[in-house]
Amino acid sequence: MTLYGRFDFDCIARWITPGERVLDLGCGDGALLKFLQQEKAIHGYGVELDPGNVSACIANGVNVLQFDLERGLSGFEDDSFDHVIMSLSLQTVRHTVPLLKEMLRVGHEAVVSFPNFAYKPHREAIAAGHMPVSKHLPYDWYDSPNVRFFTIADFDALCAEQGIQVRERVAFAEGVEVSEDPNLNGELALYRLGRLGSGTGV
Amino acid sequence: MNDPRSVGLVVPQTARFDKVLELTSGASLPGFELVYETYGTLNAARSNAVLVCHALSGSHHVAGFYDAEEPEKTAGWWDNLVGPGKPLDTNKFFVVGVNNLGSCYGSTGPMSVNPETGKPYGADFPLVTVADWVKAQAWLSDRLGIDTWAAVVGGSLGGMQALEWTLAYPERVRHGVIIASAPKLSAQNIAFNEVARQAILSDPDFHGGHYYEHGVVPRNGLRLARMVGHITYLSDDQMAEKFGRQLRHGEHRFNYDVEFEIESYLRYQGDKFAGFFDANTYLLTTKALDYFDPAFAYGGDLRAALARAKADFFVASFTTDWRFAPERSREIVYALLHNGRKVSYAEVECDAGHDSFLLDSPHYHAALGAYLEGIVL
Numbered sequence: 001m002t003l004y005g006r007f008d009f010d011c012i013a014r015w016i017t018p019g020e021r022v023l024d025l026g027c028g029d030g031a032l033l034k035f036l037q038q039e040k041a042i043h044g045y046g047v048e049l050d051p052g053n054v055s056a057c058i059a060n061g062v063n064v065l066q067f068d069l070e071r072g073l074s075g076f077e078d079d080s081f082d083h084v085i086m087s088l089s090l091q092t093v094r095h096t097v098p099l100l101k102e103m104l105r106v107g108h109e110a111v112v113s114f115p116n117f118a119y120k121p122h123r124e125a126i127a128a129g130h131m132p133v134s135k136h137l138p139y140d141w142y143d144s145p146n147v148r149f150f151t152i153a154d155f156d157a158l159c160a161e162q163g164i165q166v167r168e169r170v171a172f173a174e175g176v177e178v179s180e181d182p183n184l185n186g187e188l189a190l191y192r193l194g195r196l197g198s199g200t201g202v
Numbered sequence: 203m204n205d206p207r208s209v210g211l212v213v214p215q216t217a218r219f220d221k222v223l224e225l226t227s228g229a230s231l232p233g234f235e236l237v238y239e240t241y242g243t244l245n246a247a248r249s250n251a252v253l254v255c256h257a258l259s260g261s262h263h264v265a266g267f268y269d270a271e272e273p274e275k276t277a278g279w280w281d282n283l284v285g286p287g288k289p290l291d292t293n294k295f296f297v298v299g300v301n302n303l304g305s306c307y308g309s310t311g312p313m314s315v316n317p318e319t320g321k322p323y324g325a326d327f328p329l330v331t332v333a334d335w336v337k338a339q340a341w342l343s344d345r346l347g348i349d350t351w352a353a354v355v356g357g358s359l360g361g362m363q364a365l366e367w368t369l370a371y372p373e374r375v376r377h378g379v380i381i382a383s384a385p386k387l388s389a390q391n392i393a394f395n396e397v398a399r400q401a402i403l404s405d406p407d408f409h410g411g412h413y414y415e416h417g418v419v420p421r422n423g424l425r426l427a428r429m430v431g432h433i434t435y436l437s438d439d440q441m442a443e444k445f446g447r448q449l450r451h452g453e454h455r456f457n458y459d460v461e462f463e464i465e466s467y468l469r470y471q472g473d474k475f476a477g478f479f480d481a482n483t484y485l486l487t488t489k490a491l492d493y494f495d496p497a498f499a500y501g502g503d504l505r506a507a508l509a510r511a512k513a514d515f516f517v518a519s520f521t522t523d524w525r526f527a528p529e530r531s532r533e534i535v536y537a538l539l540h541n542g543r544k545v546s547y548a549e550v551e552c553d554a555g556h557d558s559f560l561l562d563s564p565h566y567h568a569a570l571g572a573y574l575e576g577i578v579l
Contacts, residue, residue: 021542043542045539045545051548051550051551051565051568051569052565052568054546054548054565054569055565055568055569055572056572057546058516058546058569058572058573058576059572059575059576061576063544063545063546064546064547065535065545065546065547066547066548066549067532067547067549075532075536076536076539077536077539077540080539080540
């Protein structure tokens with residue numbers, strides 16, 4: 001059932017209403033947007049900096065904008081998208097809080113996913129004296145594109161502190177949803193976020 | 203010369219229109235001619251036609267060559283883009299290159315004979331705008347039996363024509379391809395144009411634009427104009443890398459002859475250009491650039507101006523282009539986003555400044571090629 005081998009795509013698709021306007025930040029080769037175009041007939045745009053990925057998006061029939069996310073989203077209008085997605089890239093940008101706020105300014109809701117650094121095998125690696133290397137953290141410490149290292153518990157705390165509403169949270173391990181102690185048992189976390197005081201509907 | 207990726211030997215054609223063309227300025231032309239070239243074959247559904255619009259010094263000679271003995275010397279200005287198997291693939295598309303009104307390359311312009319006087323128009327040739335060019339191009343489209351362009355493509359001033367097409371004839375363009383362009387000139391852009399114009403206008407050989415009758419050309423003014431323009435086409439980095447402070451004679455000679463290599467280069471470019479280009483054409487083309495501003499009629503609101511567009515878009519800019527910097531292309535992109543248009547935007551790293559759009563840097567051609575390949579006929 002999982003297309004493109006990405007179980008998180010199916011989860012994201014559940015949160016998307018057909019025909020929505022979707023902005024995918026750090027969209028890679030456009031696989032998620034292509035999937036959502038096929039499954040949900042969305043009007044999608046990707047933001048991507050890597051030139052090879054830009055061409056790949058175009059070849060995939062996905063609108064792509066070669067912008068640098070570190071420059072922010074200031075060119076995008078308020079509420080101009082239904083969902084702004086950042087799939088497995090939040091840990092690669094420096095300006096985490098401004099970016100999250102910008103996502104919720106431009107989009108009615110934000111969807112973010114990230115690798116959970118507190119996943120049990122990662123804790124064990126640290127306990128054994130080494131930085132974790134795993135499927136979702138595949139890099140050695142010296143060549144990792146990741147610049148922010150955080151856990152589900154950390155992210156929950158940040159959202160509470162910043163007035164960002166967590167509308168749904170799903171954790172996965174080995175492609176399967178985990179319910180018990182996600183901060184220990186989840187290797188990947190997926191969040192549906194909103195502004196406090198605005199709607200909650202999917 | 204048997205390059206399978208070249209469209210080969212090409213011959214320009216001429217379309218004559220015996221009908222009054224009303225111009226933006228209020229002036230009109232009693233009739234006119236447009237010179238054009240075509241590459242590839244128009245399909246039965248007439249759905250594969252692509253129009254290529256030229257920039258300041260360009261022409262209808264986009265691809266192929268005029269002389270089989272000297273294919274490289276006589277190649278079209280965008281030959282690296284257009285041909286069988288190239289990004290704008292003539293196996294798929296029927297490509298039309300058109301020379302604009304006011305040009306010195308064969309379409310009706312200041313060098314043409316004014317039917318009212320029997321003498322060349324010279325300075326009496328009316329000022330034409332990007333909208334006028336596009337209107338004339340639309341007449342040519344009718345003549346060629348092309349109701350809808352699969353794409354209208356252009357770089358720099360050509361990109362402005364592509365944008366204008368999507369606004370003036372939204373039903374007739376399916377894809378607008380706008381490269382190294384801008385939604386309007388900045389004050390700095392206009393300033394450079396004005397210096398170029400003053401160089402020409404103040405040349406004693408200009409004779410108020412009627413220099414043809416005097417058997418002279420304002421060569422010095424045109425040369426200066428091109429030198430100024432050329433500076434804006436290159437990047438600071440590229441100039442530093444190519445010329446730096448290299449000395450012609452390895453020493454300072456304390457005179458006004460060429461000392462630094464950059465001086466030699468600019469003089470050479472100026473001399474070359476002044477040898478073949480027409481000063482009146484240069485003047486009116488820079489004015490067409492200055493006037494272009496589709497948002498002008500919308501109180502400066504580009505988003506409102508672009509609401510008419512129905513095409514999908516590909517927009518590209520180059521990191522070292524300071525004439526039409528990436529920021530200018532992003533203005534177009536954001537205005538298109540506001541209107542819900544489909545748009546892809548590539549910001550290409552290339553050190554060649556504004557002229558990058560004429561080069562074939564891999565990421566540029568990969569992105570543009572992927573976009574053109576994705577056009578469904």
